Amino acid sequence: MPVHDVVIVGGGGAGLRAAIAVTETDPSLEVALVSKVYPMRSHTVAAEGGAAAVIKDHDSFENHIFDTISGGDWLVDQDAIELFVNEAPNELVQLEHWGCPWSREPDGKVAVRPFGGMKKERTWYAADKTGFHMLHSLFQTSLKYPGIVPYDEWFATTLLIHDGRCQGVAALEQRTGRVEVIAGRSVIICTGGAGKVYPFTTNGAIKTGDGMSMAYRAGVPLKDMEFVQYHPTGLPGTGILITEAARGEGGILVNSDGYRYLQDYNLGQPLDVSDSNHPVKKSMELGPRDRLSQAFIHEQRKGRTIKGKFGDVVYLDVRHLGEKIIDQKIPFVRELASKYAGIDPVHEPIPVRPVLHYFMGGIDTDKTGSTSLPGLYAAGEVACVSINGANRLGSNSLTELLVFGARAGRAAAQFALEQSPTELAPLRKQVVDEDERITKSYLTKEGGTERISTIRTEMRDTMEDGAGIYRSEEGLKNTCNKLAELRDRFSNISLDDRSLTYNTELISVLELDAMLDVAEAVAHSARARKESRGSHQRTDHPVRDDDSYLMHSMAYKGDGAPKIDYKDVVITRWPPGERVYGQEQAE
Amino acid sequence: MSNSGLQPTIDLEVYRYRPEQQAEPTYDTFTVPLRDEWVILDALNYIKDELDGSLSYRWSCRMGVCGSCGMMANGEPVLTCAAFLKSYAPGSIRVEPLANFPVARDLIISMDDFMEKMNRIQPWIITDEEKPLEEGEYLQTPDQVDEYKQFSMCINCLLCYSACPIYGMEPSFIGPAAIALAQRYNLDSRDHGQETRMDILSTDDGIWQCTFVGECSEVCPENVDPAGAIQRYKVTSTNDWWKSKLLPWTSKQ
Amino acid sequence: MTYGRYQKYHPWLYEPRFPILWWIKKWAYIRFILREMTSLAVVFYAVVLLLYVNAVSDGPEAFAAFTAWLKSPLSISLHAVAFFFLVFHSITWFNLAPKAMVIHIGAKKVSGSVILAMNYLTWVVVTVGLFWLLTF
Structure with a gap:
């Protein structure tokens, strides 16, 4: 039967945590877990460094809250971050009980490591494959619940809305090509971010913003989309992530002169790597990601980066840690650098450059994960609560999956219990239309001339040009125009593959359609925000402007360009202030 | 391996099975640029983007951790995101779906x-x-x-x-x-x-x-x-x- | 609805047949088959032993005839082949031993090479012991 109680789209960390939360709220509820890939392929798998939660005595909730708010340049909703920080330890302990192989102290307690922008060490980790272990632990645990029904390799194409509320999705089964109803009394979107909108990203092929686009088309606003995070240390060429844990364990960043250039960018003074206080938290290499990526661009302009085969790089040097620590704490860094950069970090510095990593923005939700559309919830990278504000701190997102995945799961379960049983007939009718739309637009269409890869490449390039680390009115205007042109050309697209069984080209075109929506929301939101805050840096408006823009931007899908509106940030106890890094020694 | 102009190339013999069109599998040969940094997966993406959009296979993270892109390369099971083209050159690479599994389409097996x-x-x-x-x-x-x-x-x-x-x-x-x-x-x-x-x-x-x-x-x-x-x-x-x-x-x- | 499609194309899985000559495709597979074949050498020794016991019970003439056969070139070459396979069998199995045996001393795992060495040491001790028993 295609009728369930709750439908979850996305089988990554947030989706799995939500599914378990639904079934634990009421075991009689049936959850459809719809995922375009087998859940263990979801991109949570690639997260490396760790998940933040306060457990050590020398730390406090207050510290974690303040670090996150200042890290997010005060665009963080303070009520949300407060409950997030409070619920984080229990969620990580829960995952421990479900078998996650956290790295341990000699006495058997969970170990923590320092991370960028965090005043105390509070990042739980499983060596440097934390996301992999969290995802597999969640997925394997989810198998024990009979109430979770898998729809593996089903691609959700649109939300089904009837009676003013969201009641399921239309989804395409990849192995057969059929489009079916998957109905439920509530729906949770957990499809992750959209890094593939950019040319150079740590994100996997599957991160194409499908869920963001589905909600956006249904009239739900996308919040703070202009805030995209560049991770300062990706491998050149491939964009493969070299985890922040490499710096948390003591790795340093140097330019072409072997100089620790971060000291020139208001991030504190370096201590020698042999100093027992190195690395200093919230200082130098442990500054926040936005500031580190921006520093790279300045170094590049000064000509102090190193020319590589795939563009300019700086060096991430971990040699002083020694082989033993490297193999114990960051073995994956060694494996990736050896395999994909051809260097052994034990003996050579790793060439790195900033690479697109994460979307702070997403579907506008409240603290329970609910959206403006009744019955529709969202959690994880796809959602924007917002606890990440204008710049996310590393290791908050894995915890976010759990805290807000669970919250959305419980809220969606409760909502489902309060609704009357699903009427299938009106939903079926919508799915017939959706099937026809897909068939006519792509499978039986004649005469198109555009290739997917051409439009996709042009979209990515214009995003990097106009909506990259530094932005300006002129660049954003060009990007917005280019995106409008690409949207137009998209209607003239043509597929080589007209078959039904695993038509991966059809999936690619549906993904491209979604990415164009997301790109448009990013570019237009960025153009409208005439200030610099966190990861959104405008060369024509270089300072933060709290009077006009201490607000979340809300992008609504329009007929042409999106409509950009604003919504207040929740400020409770922490009034906007300066972001200060590198001052720890002075305190 | 052949040399057309400056860019060296390598041939991929790719297993094709399109259940709506054929009862038995066949092989298509594609010539792709032989770049030092390219893995077999990059070559497949090149084929799909530039030569034949109908080629189907699974992939995502291209960093050896999602587990999607396992295939047979010259008879050996490998992760195609970690198998460099240059290690097969000169000579061609036969790319097939993972052995011992039913094949659903091209390089996609049933899991x-x-x-x-x-x-x-x-x-x-x-x-x-x-x-x-x-x-x-x-x-x-x-x-x-x-x-x-x-x-x-x-x-x-x-x-x-x-x-x-x-x-x-x-x-x-x-x-x-x-x-x-x-x-x-x-x-x-x-x-x-x-x-x-x-x-x-x-x-x-x-x-x-x-x-x-x-x-x-x-x-x-x-x-x-x-x-x-x-x-x-x-x-x-x-x-x-x-x-x-x-x-x-x-x-x- | 689209059930028609579903029935038409599902499940059209192509199931390749497993090749009979799978084991010649890779040296590792050939080595595996050889290791499995060494059991024939073990059978050969078992049969020889049974014939030996049988010869002893049949009296001195039968025993003499049997020992004479043991000294024949055919018997010696069969023994040489069997011995080679038995050594191959023992070594391949010993090399696999650390995988199957995980021994702890306190909280620490004993390393594979130590387990391997212990196996070989035991082999040598037993061989020397038997040799001593037989020659003493």
Whole structure:
């Protein structure tokens, strides 16, 4: 039967945590877990460094809250971050009980490591494959619940809305090509971010913003989309992530002169790597990601980066840690650098450059994960609560999956219990239309001339040009125009593959359609925000402007360009202030 | 390998199976640029983007951790995101779907069998009584983590099933990755499900099918050593059997 | 609805046949088959032993005839081949032993090479012991 109680789209960390939360709220509820890939392929798998939660005595909730708010340049909703920080330890302990192989102290307690922008060490980790272990632990645990029904390799194409509320999705089964109803009394979107909108990203092929686009088309606003995070240390060429844990364990960043250039960018003074206080938290290499990526661009302009085969790089040097620590704490860094950069970090510095990593923005939700559309919830990278504000701190997102995945799961379960049983007939009718739309637009269409890869490449390039680390009115205007042109050309697209069984080209075109929506929301939101805050840096408006823009931007899908509106940030106890890094020694 | 102009190239002979058009598989040959930094997956993406959009295969992370892109390259199971073109040049590369699995389309195999087996071995922490969250984490020393850590590294890429002739001959065999995963939980100090899993794994479809070819461990990209996991299981199972015969009062039944 | 499609194309899986000559595809597979074949050498020794016991029970003439056969070139070459396979069998199995045996001393795992060495040491001790028993 295609009728369930709750439908979850996305089988990554947030989706799995939500599914378990639904079934634990009421075991009689049936959850459809719809995922375009087998859940263990979801991109949570690639997260490396760790998940933040306060457990050590020398730390406090207050510290974690303040670090996150200042890290997010005060665009963080303070009520949300407060409950997030409070619920984080229990969620990580829960995952421990479900078998996650956290790295341990000699006495058997969970170990923590320092991370960028965090005043105390509070990042739980499983060596440097934390996301992999969290995802597999969640997925394997989810198998024990009979109430979770898998729809593996089903691609959700649109939300089904009837009676003013969201009641399921239309989804395409990849192995057969059929489009079916998957109905439920509530729906949770957990499809992750959209890094593939950019040319150079740590994100996997599957991160194409499908869920963001589905909600956006249904009239739900996308919040703070202009805030995209560049991770300062990706491998050149491939964009493969070299985890922040490499710096948390003591790795340093140097330019072409072997100089620790971060000291020139208001991030504190370096201590020698042999100093027992190195690395200093919230200082130098442990500054926040936005500031580190921006520093790279300045170094590049000064000509102090190193020319590589795939563009300019700086060096991430971990040699002083020694082989033993490297193999114990960051073995994956060694494996990736050896395999994909051809260097052994034990003996050579790793060439790195900033690479697109994460979307702070997403579907506008409240603290329970609910959206403006009744019955529709969202959690994880796809959602924007917002606890990440204008710049996310590393290791908050894995915890976010759990805290807000669970919250959305419980809220969606409760909502489902309060609704009357699903009427299938009106939903079926919508799915017939959706099937026809897909068939006519792509499978039986004649005469198109555009290739997917051409439009996709042009979209990515214009995003990097106009909506990259530094932005300006002129660049954003060009990007917005280019995106409008690409949207137009998209209607003239043509597929080589007209078959039904695993038509991966059809999936690619549906993904491209979604990415164009997301790109448009990013570019237009960025153009409208005439200030610099966190990861959104405008060369024509270089300072933060709290009077006009201490607000979340809300992008609504329009007929042409999106409509950009604003919504207040929740400020409770922490009034906007300066972001200060590198001052720890002075305190 | 041929040299057209400045850019060297390499040929890929790619397995094609389009069930709506053909009853038997065929091979298509594509010539792609031979770049130092390209892996087989990059070549497949080049083919799909530039030459033939109808080629189907699975991929995502292209950094060896999502487990999607396992295929046969010149008869060997590999992760195509970690198999560099240059290591095959000169000469062509025959790219085929993972051996020993039914093929759904081109380079895409059916994973149904593995998913069922993985579920069957109950890969989750089994406890008699759950500790309340307020009491915090279970203590586990680094040595205790090391006991099972290796077996927890499996990315479910299924290369081991493709390398296992026993699975090829007897598809009912539970197989390397699933048994290694069972061991991962058995050896975890938080788990008490060993006996439950033993009932599933000491059957004819379980560990005793394995004749220790050992190739599963050779092809494993994560050094999980499923062959080792299975042999350890055999020892445990044998010990249990002797114990139940010689010291019947010690067994729990 | 689109059920028509579903029935038409599902499940059209192509199931390749497992090749009979799978084992010649890779040196590792050939080595595996050879290791499995070494069991024939074990059978050969078992049969020889049974014939030996039988010869002893049949009296001195039969025993003499049997020992004479043992000294024949055919018997010696068969023994040479069997011996080679038995050594191959023992070595391959010993090399696999660390995978099956995981021994702890306190909280620490004993390394594979130590387990391997212990196996070989035991082999040598037993061989020397038997040799001593037989020659003493």
